[in-house]
Amino acid sequence: MSDIRVLVGTKKGAFILTADGHRKEWRVDGPHFGGWEIYHIKGSALDPNRIYASQSTGWFGQVIQRSDDGGQSWNPPGTKPEDLMGSDGMPAGQSNMFVYQGDVGTHKGFANEPQAWSFKRIWHLEPSPTDPDIVYAGAEDAALFKSIDGGASWKEHPSLRSTKGELWQPGAGGMALHTILLDPKNPKRIYVAISAAGAFRTDDGGETWKAITNGLVSSMELPDPEAEVGHCVHRITLHPSRPEVLFMQKHWDVMRSDNAGDQWTEVSGNLPSDFGFPIDVHAHEPETIYVVPIKSDAEHYPPEGKLRVYRSRTGGNDWEALTEGLPQQNCYVNVLRDAMAVDTMDPCGIYFGTTGGQVYGSANGGDTWLPIVRDLPPVYSVEVQTLP
Amino acid sequence: MIRVVIPYHLRTLTQLTGEIRLELEGQATIGNVLDALEQTYPLLCGTLRDHTTKERRPFIRFFACKTDFSNEPAHTPLPEAVLEAREPFLIIGAMAGG
Numbered sequence: 120m121s122d123i124r125v126l127v128g129t130k131k132g133a134f135i136l137t138a139d140g141h142r143k144e145w146r147v148d149g150p151h152f153g154g155w156e157i158y159h160i161k162g163s164a165l166d167p168n169r170i171y172a173s174q175s176t177g178w179f180g181q182v183i184q185r186s187d188d189g190g191q192s193w194n195p196p197g198t199k200p201e202d203l204m205g206s207d208g209m210p211a212g213q214s215n216m217f218v219y220q221g222d223v224g225t226h227k228g229f230a231n232e233p234q235a236w237s238f239k240r241i242w243h244l245e246p247s248p249t250d251p252d253i254v255y256a257g258a259e260d261a262a263l264f265k266s267i268d269g270g271a272s273w274k275e276h277p278s279l280r281s282t283k284g285e286l287w288q289p290g291a292g293g294m295a296l297h298t299i300l301l302d303p304k305n306p307k308r309i310y311v312a313i314s315a316a317g318a319f320r321t322d323d324g325g326e327t328w329k330a331i332t333n334g335l336v337s338s339m340e341l342p343d344p345e346a347e348v349g350h351c352v353h354r355i356t357l358h359p360s361r362p363e364v365l366f367m368q369k370h371w372d373v374m375r376s377d378n379a380g381d382q383w384t385e386v387s388g389n390l391p392s393d394f395g396f397p398i399d400v401h402a403h404e405p406e407t408i409y410v411v412p413i414k415s416d417a418e419h420y421p422p423e424g425k426l427r428v429y430r431s432r433t434g435g436n437d438w439e440a441l442t443e444g445l446p447q448q449n450c451y452v453n454v455l456r457d458a459m460a461v462d463t464m465d466p467c468g469i470y471f472g473t474t475g476g477q478v479y480g481s482a483n484g485g486d487t488w489l490p491i492v493r494d495l496p497p498v499y500s501v502e503v504q505t506l507p
Numbered sequence: 508m509i510r511v512v513i514p515y516h517l518r519t520l521t522q523l524t525g526e527i528r529l530e531l532e533g534q535a536t537i538g539n540v541l542d543a544l545e546q547t548y549p550l551l552c553g554t555l556r557d558h559t560t561k562e563r564r565p566f567i568r569f570f571a572c573k574t575d576f577s578n579e580p581a582h583t584p585l586p587e588a589v590l591e592a593r594e595p596f597l598i599i600g601a602m603a604g605g
Contacts, residue, residue, distance in 0.1 A: 154516055178566040178600040179516060179554040195520075198550050215553045 128157035128500035163251040173241040197271030220277040227288035245299035257296030276325035290315035331380030358405035368398040386435020397459035420451035444488030457500035472498025510595035538581030570597040
């Protein structure tokens with residue numbers, strides 16, 4: 120039976136939760152990088168001992184950390200003596216250097232004024248499914264970076280920002296490229312989602328991009344509700360067996376596309392609120408999806424103070440509340456967009472972390488839940504590794 | 508030789524304890540000290556100054572001899588007491604406020 124490793128990024132460090140396949144007795148290890156914000160931490164599917172973490176603070180900026188032993192020890196890539204060395208004897212990699220390429224240009228500022236692209240932090244790391252040394256990074260201000268040397272150095276895909284980037288405008292939470300989906304069947308296809316800019320797709324490995332927003336309607340957020348760019352896409356997800364079928368949690372509305380994002384339809388159905396952040400797919404049932412509704416854009420907490428995960432077994436529209444083991448009164452936490460994940464055990468395990476510092480897990484597809492750990496710092500991200 | 512103190516989080520990042528002692532080539536200016544620091548400890552690149560512009564990160568402060576050097580240009584020479592290692596060059600994370 121496989122072991123499970125849950126990687127948790129929080130406001131004040133990273134935590135690693137491990138259990139055997141029964142998923143009942145958990146060991147909590149951390150905090151790693153205590154005191155630093157860990158926006159995201161994710162392992163390579165090819166080499167589960169290879170884990171990448173985005174570490175940052177407002178004071179000291181961005182650091183990329185890498186583990187090659189499953190999270191027991193960490194080093195920023197390219198800074199150990201045996202790593203890449205330049206001709207002057209100094210480490211050649213600069214693992215925390217993210218530079219916008221080419222004619223950088225501007226995006227819109229809050230007052231519609233032109234504003235130069237400025238790197239703030241890495242929101243998401245996406246290791247390649249085919250090479251543990253290849254990893255993508257989603258940045259704020261929105262851009263896509265790629266490393267081919269295990270995170271020691273990074274290069275931008277600048278053409279993404281050419282997709283009407285001059286019209287992109289940050290929301291209050293920042294203009295972040297927060298979701299990166301790598302098509303497991305087509306190495307040239309990548310989907311990304313950007314807060315307050317939309318969703319985009321490349322079919323040529325990042326040389327060119329198109330906005331994939333047909334069918335998205337943002338009547339309360341944009342002057343033109345069906346504009347090509349500007350939609351606040353909170354999260355997109357797919358099942359690896361059907362990478363052309365996408366599910367989206369938008370700033371209002373849960374959406375579905377059956378053609379790689381060329382057209383979207385709303386599948387909010389009977390949800391108590393269609394506002395939320397995370398969305399995920401059951402590991403073995405491509406039509407079973409999960410969301411965590413919160414009350415509204417102005418009230419980022421569960422409706423009625425009840426923490427409910429909603430599951431649809433029909434790819435949307437028909438939703439059921441999953442509540443057993445979750446607090447059903449006086450609960451006013453939120454679940455952030457990167458803070459839910461599934462394992463590949465059978466039955467499928469689902470995990471999510473809250474802004475209140477709890478991490479919940481279900482070993483049966485969401486039918487029942489148990490708190491794995493409470494009282495962590497606010498949880499920013501949750502990823503799961505099913506270890507061989 | 509210049510004595511330099513860096514913030515707690517950067518000491519844990521670089522696995523350094525206590526003061527850093529730097530040997531400088533050339534004039535002891537704010538910029539030269541930071542250059543020497545980053546060359547000796549490349550992990551600090553980007554954590555004190557922007558990688559490209561070399562501007563001080565907004566929440567970083569430079570103190571020495573009870574004086575705030577944060578807004579001084581990089582070519583500003585450091586006080587004699589720092590050059591003679593009687594006083595350290597302090598790199599501080601600005602207070603978050605309470």
